[in-house]
Each structure stands twice: as C-alpha cells, then as structure tokens.
Amino acid sequence: MGRNIEGQWIWQNLDLELQPGERLAIVGPSGVGKSLLLRAIAGLDPIQAGQLTFEGQSVSALSMPRYRAQVIYLHQRPALMEGTVEFNLRQVYRLTLHRKKAYSQEQILQYLAPLSREADFLQRSVENLSGGEAQIVACLRALQLSPQVLLLDEPTASMDETMAQQIEALITQWQQTDEQRSCIWTSHNTSQIERVTDRQFILQREP
Numbered sequence: 001m002g003r004n005i006e007g008q009w010i011w012q013n014l015d016l017e018l019q020p021g022e023r024l025a026i027v028g029p030s031g032v033g034k035s036l037l038l039r040a041i042a043g044l045d046p047i048q049a050g051q052l053t054f055e056g057q058s059v060s061a062l063s064m065p066r067y068r069a070q071v072i073y074l075h076q077r078p079a080l081m082e083g084t085v086e087f088n089l090r091q092v093y094r095l096t097l098h099r100k101k102a103y104s105q106e107q108i109l110q111y112l113a114p115l116s117r118e119a120d121f122l123q124r125s126v127e128n129l130s131g132g133e134a135q136i137v138a139c140l141r142a143l144q145l146s147p148q149v150l151l152l153d154e155p156t157a158s159m160d161e162t163m164a165q166q167i168e169a170l171i172t173q174w175q176q177t178d179e180q181r182s183c184i185w186t187s188h189n190t191s192q193i194e195r196v197t198d199r200q201f202i203l204q205r206e207p
C-alpha cells in the first residue's frame with residue numbers, strides 16, 4: 001500500500017495485516033504519516049498503490065458505507081457539532097450507515113461511570129468542553145457504534161494522565177466484550193502504547 005501526495009511518497013510498500021481481536025500500535029516520529037495511514041485504512045483518503053482488503057475482499061468492491069460502519073477512525077482533533085454532548089452522540093445515528101442502530105443513553109452512562117462523569121455531562125454544551133473532554137465525547141461517539149475495527153489517532157493527547165488511563169481502561173473493556181473487536185492506536189506516549197497494545201508496526205520515513 002502506498003500514499004503519494006504531490007509526487008512525494010509519504011509511505012509505500014507497506015504490508016500490514018490486522019487480525020480480529022488484535023491491539024496494534026503504529027509508531028514513528030511526527031510527520032511520518034501515521035494519521036494518513038489510519039485515514040487510508042478507514043477509507044477516508046485514497047491510496048495510490050496497492051489495495052486494502054477487509055475479510056478477504058477488496059474494500060473498493062465493498063459498499064463504502066458498510067465498510068465505514070465497521071471501521072471507524074477517531075480523529076486526533078475531534079470535530080463536534082454545536083449543541084450538547086448528547087446531541088452530538090445522537091446525531092451520528094442520522095447517517096444512513098448507522099441508521100439500523102439506536103442511541104442508548106443507558107449505554108453511554110455505563111461508559112461514563114469509569115470516567116468519573118455522570119448524566120449532567122450529557123447536557124454540557126460542547127463549546128465549553130476542554131480539549132480532553134471533547135476527546136471523551138469523540139471516543140464515546142465511536143464506541144457506541146460498535147465497530148469491528150477502531151482506529152485511535154492519539155485519542156488521549158489532550159488529556160491528563162488520570163483521564164488518559166481511564167479512557168484506556170474503557171477502551172480495553174469495550175474491546176474485551178467482543179473478541180472480534182480490534183484496535184489500532186497511535187500515540188507518542190510510549191508507556192501508553194505498551195499498556196494498550198500487543199504489537200507495534202514501525203513506520204519509517206521514506207528515504
């Protein structure tokens with residue numbers, strides 16, 4: 001697989017396989033293309049060489065909405081819509097690809113409990129959230145959709161260590177409830193990578 005931007009290869013000849021249930025890290029220096037790799041895996045960006053396959057089938061032959069419902073990318077800087085936290089969590093079900101699923105406040109409250117947050121958090125306006133709290137919302141928004149593959153792009157970068165470890169525990173617990181669920185993490189926090197992943201894929205700069 002290769003990604004070329006304006007005639008320059010960001011990375012090429014990558015051969016990466018993710019097994020069901022696996023917890024993989026993509027590591028490498030800033031600017032090496034980790035986010036671009038996650039975005040490519042999510043089908044959000046094109047690739048200029050090679051192909052992406054899912055359960056043995058080329059992703060280009062699958063319906064993109066179906067693939068995107070199963071492989072969700074958690075953006076480093078979450079984009080939230082004006083309104084409350086709960087509005088943001090509900091809004092995602094309006095997308096055609098998630099229409100068959102339904103919002104569950106009960107489920108969200110279960111996710112919030114280990115994060116030391118209660119029901120009033122759902123009524124907070126997203127404009128007043130801290131960067132770390134916005135990352136919590138983005139994470140909950142993805143978890144509730146039960147993807148098979150969760151792509152986590154520095155999901156705790158704006159959090160303090162306590163909150164980061166609470167989110168790590170939540171994601172780990174979420175993953176353990178279904179052995180098919182797998183995650184790919186990027187993070188510059190090496191101890192976090194050691195805690196939450198079992199294998200590292202090292203991305204190197206193109207010469």
Ligand SMILES: Nc1ncnc2c1ncn2[C@@H]1O[C@H](COP(=O)(O)OP(=O)(O)OP(=O)(O)O)[C@@H](O)[C@H]1O
Pocket residue numbers: 005010028029030031032033034035036037
């Ligand atoms: N849409 C784009 N157009 C042109 N260049 C881009 C685009 N997106 C990313 N880049 C460049 O591609 C390179 C890889 O970016 P990427 O964000 O994937 O790096 P990263 O490894 O995730 O970095 P970090 O660890 O700092 O988050 C960078 O040099 C970046 O400037």
